[in-house]
Amino acid sequence: MRKLKSIDNNEIYIEFNPSPKVEIRGDDFKLYNVEFKDVDTNDVIHSETINTNMWCAVDKRFKKKSLIIKVNGVVIHGVEKPTGTSGTSGAQGKD
Numbered sequence: 001m002r003k004l005k006s007i008d009n010n011e012i013y014i015e016f017n018p019s020p021k022v023e024i025r026g027d028d029f030k031l032y033n034v035e036f037k038d039v040d041t042n043d044v045i046h047s048e049t050i051n052t053n054m055w056c057a058v059d060k061r062f063k064k065k066s067l068i069i070k071v072n073g074v075v076i077h078g079v080e081k082p083t084g085t086s087g088t089s090g091a092q093g094k095d
Helices: none
Strands: 002-007 010-015 021-025 031-038 044-051 054-057 067-071 074-077
Touching (some): 021 067, 044 054
Antiparallel strands (some): 010 021, 031 044
C-alpha cells in the first residue's frame, strides 16, 4: 500500500493487489466520498462514503481496468477525460 497524499491532516493510501482499494488513516474524524470510475466508459463502478481509519475497495475483476479514483471530488489516481464534444471546460454565460 502506498501513501498518495494528505488531506485534512489524514493520509490517503491506495493499493491494487489483490483489488483496487483506498484507505484513509489519521486522527481527525472526517467523512470522505470515495469514487471509482471506469476510464473508458466514465461509469461510476463504486461510490461510498467512509470516515477516517476505514477503507473501501472494488472487486478484483477491476484490477486490469483503467480506473479514476476520487476522494471528495479530487482525482487521486488516474486522469479524468473531459466530458462533452468540445474538449474545453469553463463556465457558460446565461442568456
